[in-house]
Amino acid sequence: MAELQLQSPGRQPTIRDVAELAGVATSTVSRALSNPGRVNHVTRERIEEAAAQLNYIPSSQARGLSSGRTQTVAVLVPDITNPFYFDIIRGAQHQLKAAGYTQLLVDTEESAEMEADALQKMRRSADGFILAASRLTDAQLAEAAAQQPLVTINRAPAIAPTVVIDTPSAIIQALEHLVSLGHTRICFVGGPATSWSNAKRWQAFQEETTERKLTTFSVGPFAPKTTSGAAAADAAVHTGATACIVFNDLLAIGMLQRLRERGIRVPDDMSIVGCDDIFGADFCNPPLTTMASPIEQAGRVAVSMLLSRLNPQYGGTSRRLAVMPTHLTVRASTGAAPS
Amino acid sequence: MAELQLQSPGRQPTIRDVAELAGVATSTVSRALSNPGRVNHVTRERIEEAAAQLNYIPSSQARGLSSGRTQTVAVLVPDITNPFYFDIIRGAQHQLKAAGYTQLLVDTEESAEMEADALQKMRRSADGFILAASRLTDAQLAEAAAQQPLVTINRAPAIAPTVVIDTPSAIIQALEHLVSLGHTRICFVGGPATSWSNAKRWQAFQEETTERKLTTFSVGPFAPKTTSGAAAADAAVHTGATACIVFNDLLAIGMLQRLRERGIRVPDDMSIVGCDDIFGADFCNPPLTTMASPIEQAGRVAVSMLLSRLNPQYGGTSRRLAVMPTHLTVRASTGAAPS
DNA sequence: ACAAGGATGACAAGCGATTGCCAAAAATTG
DNA sequence: CAATTTTTGGCAATCGCTTGTCATCCTTGT
Numbered sequence: 182m183a184e185l186q187l188q189s190p191g192r193q194p195t196i197r198d199v200a201e202l203a204g205v206a207t208s209t210v211s212r213a214l215s216n217p218g219r220v221n222h223v224t225r226e227r228i229e230e231a232a233a234q235l236n237y238i239p240s241s242q243a244r245g246l247s248s249g250r251t252q253t254v255a256v257l258v259p260d261i262t263n264p265f266y267f268d269i270i271r272g273a274q275h276q277l278k279a280a281g282y283t284q285l286l287v288d289t290e291e292s293a294e295m296e297a298d299a300l301q302k303m304r305r306s307a308d309g310f311i312l313a314a315s316r317l318t319d320a321q322l323a324e325a326a327a328q329q330p331l332v333t334i335n336r337a338p339a340i341a342p343t344v345v346i347d348t349p350s351a352i353i354q355a356l357e358h359l360v361s362l363g364h365t366r367i368c369f370v371g372g373p374a375t376s377w378s379n380a381k382r383w384q385a386f387q388e389e390t391t392e393r394k395l396t397t398f399s400v401g402p403f404a405p406k407t408t409s410g411a412a413a414a415d416a417a418v419h420t421g422a423t424a425c426i427v428f429n430d431l432l433a434i435g436m437l438q439r440l441r442e443r444g445i446r447v448p449d450d451m452s453i454v455g456c457d458d459i460f461g462a463d464f465c466n467p468p469l470t471t472m473a474s475p476i477e478q479a480g481r482v483a484v485s486m487l488l489s490r491l492n493p494q495y496g497g498t499s500r501r502l503a504v505m506p507t508h509l510t511v512r513a514s515t516g517a518a519p520s
Numbered sequence: 521m522a523e524l525q526l527q528s529p530g531r532q533p534t535i536r537d538v539a540e541l542a543g544v545a546t547s548t549v550s551r552a553l554s555n556p557g558r559v560n561h562v563t564r565e566r567i568e569e570a571a572a573q574l575n576y577i578p579s580s581q582a583r584g585l586s587s588g589r590t591q592t593v594a595v596l597v598p599d600i601t602n603p604f605y606f607d608i609i610r611g612a613q614h615q616l617k618a619a620g621y622t623q624l625l626v627d628t629e630e631s632a633e634m635e636a637d638a639l640q641k642m643r644r645s646a647d648g649f650i651l652a653a654s655r656l657t658d659a660q661l662a663e664a665a666a667q668q669p670l671v672t673i674n675r676a677p678a679i680a681p682t683v684v685i686d687t688p689s690a691i692i693q694a695l696e697h698l699v700s701l702g703h704t705r706i707c708f709v710g711g712p713a714t715s716w717s718n719a720k721r722w723q724a725f726q727e728e729t730t731e732r733k734l735t736t737f738s739v740g741p742f743a744p745k746t747t748s749g750a751a752a753a754d755a756a757v758h759t760g761a762t763a764c765i766v767f768n769d770l771l772a773i774g775m776l777q778r779l780r781e782r783g784i785r786v787p788d789d790m791s792i793v794g795c796d797d798i799f800g801a802d803f804c805n806p807p808l809t810t811m812a813s814p815i816e817q818a819g820r821v822a823v824s825m826l827l828s829r830l831n832p833q834y835g836g837t838s839r840r841l842a843v844m845p846t847h848l849t850v851r852a853s854t855g856a857a858p859s
Numbered sequence: 860a861c862a863a864g865g866a867t868g869a870c871a872a873g874c875g876a877t878t879g880c881c882a883a884a885a886a887t888t889g
Numbered sequence: 890c891a892a893t894t895t896t897t898g899g900c901a902a903t904c905g906c907t908t909g910t911c912a913t914c915c916t917t918g919t
Contacts, residue, residue, distance in 0.1 A: 243875030245581045267601040286625040466805035582905035
């Protein structure tokens with residue numbers, strides 16, 4: 182006589198319970214649920230019914246154990262509270278969910294060490310990684326990329342597949358805008374030294390200003406937070422520039438506050454251009470001229486690139502590089518140069 | 521002769537590899553790593569060395585399989601891009617990380633259905649849930665709470681352990697503030713109908729205004745987004761009130777923008793009080809008077825409550841209710857009533 | 860020096876699913 | 890109607906780790 186397993190009340194139903202209820206073997210249940218073609222139509226329906234009746238959900242742990250996959254992707258961002266990442270996170274989540282994956286969000290607190298650590302520790306629990314604005318060195322990144330599938334956002338495409346937001350081209354637009362307003366003394370307010378985006382922006386700034394023969398200054402590095410804005414504003418003012426291109430909006434908004442405190446009018450005395458068009462850029466005072474791009478889409482594309490790598494069978498053309506277009510959004514923080 | 525397992529290059533080291541290298545049984549390795557007291561000191565060191573040498577990380581999947589636990593907690597928020605949740609997310613993440621747990625972030629998109637769905641689907645993959653500003657009905661919530669450990673944030677404490685942010689008391693402070701500025705016609709701008717916080721805030725507003733014999737109005741419900749601010753502002757203006765207490769800052773900031781567009785001066789013509797003191801409340805125009813509270817701490821406390829439930833052995837006094845203090849932060853969006 | 864008690868670590872049975880292999884059943888063909 | 894092919898579904902091994910059981914060895918106390 183088969184031993185009747187007494188189902189304790191709190192226990193989760195297993196594949197065995199389903200098999201028993203449907204009167205088939207567990208392997209048949211497994212196949213019916215994950216490989217429908219392999220099982221008779223009516224049997225499958227019976228199994229599905231039994232599963233529904235028991236409210237059965239397969240254990241992703243057990244499933245992963247044999248397959249070695251977790252159906253999970255980790256998304257690493259330097260600072261969860263930086264609004265720039267919201268849309269990346271949300272875009273990634275959408276795309277992952279659609280593909281049946283789960284998102285693991287990790288805040289690396291702007292630290293390369295924490296980032297490397299998370300990458301190691303989660304090696305087993307995630308099938309792949311999305312690194313937004315990684316703070317790793319090229320060497321660290323290359324090592325990580327060799328160990329596990331990953332896609333970076335805003336990072337040199339040489340090392341791993343990447344989605345880059347084309348702010349350098351927006352910087353050119355921004356300079357054009359400032360020049361057309363009569364500015365000739367322009368200051369670049371730099372972000373974190375370990376940020377690749379910052380390097381690219383600075384590079385674009387330098388090239389374009391040299392070509393246009395503008396007088397330039399640079400200050401920084403500053404942490405990408407509003408609280409760093411005060412120091413940044415003071416430093417920028419000290420250079421004597423009449424306009425600033427700022428590493429990102431967080432910093433730019435902080436500068437706006439400080440300039441107001443000091444009685445320096447924006448844009449009358451000083452024009453400010455931010456970068457990223459984050460939440461808040463439209464309602465700060467004055468509203469910030471900034472460089473906008475489809476950030477949520479960047480998150481989505483990054484996930485697509487990763488998934489096509491993880492599942493080559495479905496994957497289309499697994500590109501190594503996607504570039505998100507950027508455009509300048511002019512608001513009230515830029516104006517004619519003081520005469 | 522023992523068969524020598526050939527280690528394929530990409531394979532992850534298993535407990536077996538460690539055991540072999542250290543010259544002990546796998547069970548010893550397991551105990552050495554997770555139950556140190558049970559294993560000889562020097563053996564343990566040898567094992568740890570072997571593990572480090574192989575760069576061994578235990579598979580959380582396999583570990584969870586036998587224990588039935590995942591060391592994972594899911595955090596459900598209605599809208600990832602609402603800055604109010606940032607600090608909750610971050611607080612939760614900190615606390616979870618400290619306890620060796622992993623955070624699964626889920627955006628339920630303001631939908632009770634998605635929330636219930638996530639709760640079901642992730643039953644097996646999370647040990648517990650944190651529900652921030654749940655949109656579930658009481659019945660749904662009770663059902664979910666019966667099935668799995670969960671802690672809510674800003675929700676009736678009767679059903680499940682809860683962390684509430686004491687905005688009702690702040691509403692009283694806000695009313696006092698407005699009254700002292702000479703306002704007598706005050707409008708409550710409501711948030712989502714399914715939001716428990718909204719109900720509580722409305723209730724506190726009603727009680728206090730009745731007691732003070734103020735003339736009140738209410739408009740809403742509005743979605744808690746800046747884009748709903750225009751409609752909210754128009755409706756509020758239409759009531760003839762001279763001051764508004766607004767469900768949350770997002771909505772309040774949206775109203776500020778609309779009022780400015782319409783040439784209605786804040787605070788000269790209309791005072792606005794928001795709620796939550798989110799990112800942006802300090803730099804919008806004018807800076808928003810709002811009710812602040814230690815949100816990050818709320819996230820941390822919620823996690824503590826959940827973990828003490830999951831691990832009763834460590835857990836202190838597993839409280840069912842924690843109340844976060846709130847205070848009014850006066851900025852420039854409130855002023856004397858128009859005469 | 861010997862018995863009692865403790866500490867240690869090996870063995871093996873699961874945990875819940877997947878999957879290769881193969882037998883039974885059904886469908887097709889000559 | 891028998892022979893052959895195809896479909897279907899059961900058995901059992903396996904994934905990596907935990908843990909109960911138990912033999913062995915080392916301490917102690919007398």
